[in-house]
Amino acid sequence: MDKVSKEQVIKIADLVRLALSEEEVDKYTEKINASLEYAQFLNEVNTDDVEPTTHGIVLQNVMRDDTPEYTISQEEALQNAPEQQDGHFKVPSIMD
Numbered sequence: 001m002d003k004v005s006k007e008q009v010i011k012i013a014d015l016v017r018l019a020l021s022e023e024e025v026d027k028y029t030e031k032i033n034a035s036l037e038y039a040q041f042l043n044e045v046n047t048d049d050v051e052p053t054t055h056g057i058v059l060q061n062v063m064r065d066d067t068p069e070y071t072i073s074q075e076e077a078l079q080n081a082p083e084q085q086d087g088h089f090k091v092p093s094i095m096d
Contacts, residue, residue: 004032 009029013020020028074087083090 004029004036
């Protein structure tokens with residue numbers, strides 16, 4: 001795989017409207033080339049026996065069973081409400 005040159009980094013920076021100093025150009029050239037070398041290393045890994053996936057983690061249905069459980073009554077829910085009206089919580093209006 002070809003390495004990225006300083007000129008290419010400067011051109012990309014210009015395209016995305018970034019003003020880079022000479023030190024930053026050197027730093028980003030080095031970092032991009034290190035990333036490309038690592039990607040090339042990953043391309044060389046033998047994956048013949050690896051099944052293709054769309055996600056790295058095996059996903060399973062983790063939902064609980066829908067079983068009825070104890071709930072409080074309407075009266076118990078409204079017991080400590082500062083205001084209530086017609087069996088509902090009464091809150092200040094947010095629109096006139």
